[in-house]
Amino acid sequence: MARLYKSLEVLSAYRDRRFQGTQEEFEHALRTSTTVYVGNLTFFTTEEQIYEAFSKCGEIKKVIMGLDKVRRTPCGFCFVVYYTRLDAEDCVKYISGTILDDRPIRVDFDWGFKEGRQFGRGKSGGQVRDEYRTDYDPGRGGYGKLVQHNLEILEHQGGIFNSAAPAPFHPPTRIQQRNRRRDEAMQNAGGDRRGGAPIKGQKRQREDEGPLEDGVKPEKQEPREKNPRFREKKDDDSDEDVGDS
Numbered sequence: 086m087a088r089l090y091k092s093l094e095v096l097s098a099y100r101d102r103r104f105q106g107t108q109e110e111f112e113h114a115l116r117t118s119t120t121v122y123v124g125n126l127t128f129f130t131t132e133e134q135i136y137e138a139f140s141k142c143g144e145i146k147k148v149i150m151g152l153d154k155v156r157r158t159p160c161g162f163c164f165v166v167y168y169t170r171l172d173a174e175d176c177v178k179y180i181s182g183t184i185l186d187d188r189p190i191r192v193d194f195d196w197g198f199k200e201g202r203q204f205g206r207g208k209s210g211g212q213v214r215d216e217y218r219t220d221y222d223p224g225r226g227g228y229g230k231l232v233q234h235n236l237e238i239l240e241h242q243g244g245i246f247n248s249a250a251p252a253p254f255h256p257p258t259r260i261q262q263r264n265r266r267r268d269e270a271m272q273n274a275g276g277d278r279r280g281g282a283p284i285k286g287q288k289r290q291r292e293d294e295g296p297l298e299d300g301v302k303p304e305k306q307e308p309r310e311k312n313p314r315f316r317e318k319k320d321d322d323s324d325e326d327v328g329d330s
Contacts, residue, residue, distance in 0.1 A: 119169060120166045120195040120198050121173050125161065125191050132148050134185065136148060142179060143172025144167065147198075148164070149164040151163050154204035160215070209230040215230060
């Protein structure tokens, strides 16, 4: 028979590194806490919606919305504090996995809210999961922060990305970026990728020759004057000493 609610055997698969205590103390806090953690929310879910949905399991003491620590805007999670442990257990059993704002939400026991935990821990201010996410999720701001940063660079360089019709995006590798910069440099210099070599079939021209015209062969150049320092020695050279007769 399929389970209609979440099992309470596993209290939480997440170990909060900010909890100061042993593993036994952490598990004890999870078993006695009246606070639950709610994840996978959209950035547009309001506190009023949370109250309406979660009050069906019991009287709510407080709702703390998760915020981007830079923008101070919702970033997809919250804490719900009940007055009794029984209400918190009912919330985990019956609400976890239900649909809110067209997406399944996740509810876990939490060891207890402390000031500062309402802010995202990602480098850009939001949740860590949204830093490296590569899929497009309109409910959570589109692409992940790292992919969005690469998209902004590409759009600034040439506008090759159309934000109105997003498509799967794979950030360019370092080799691709290096080859693109090399090709652009060669085009600006007027050569090809082999360092400005002439096109195949084109005859290389000497620097001392003038421009070639169609059907006209270049005139033969006069031989250059030999360096006088290396003149060949002749028998009748006037510089040679003449013996006395």
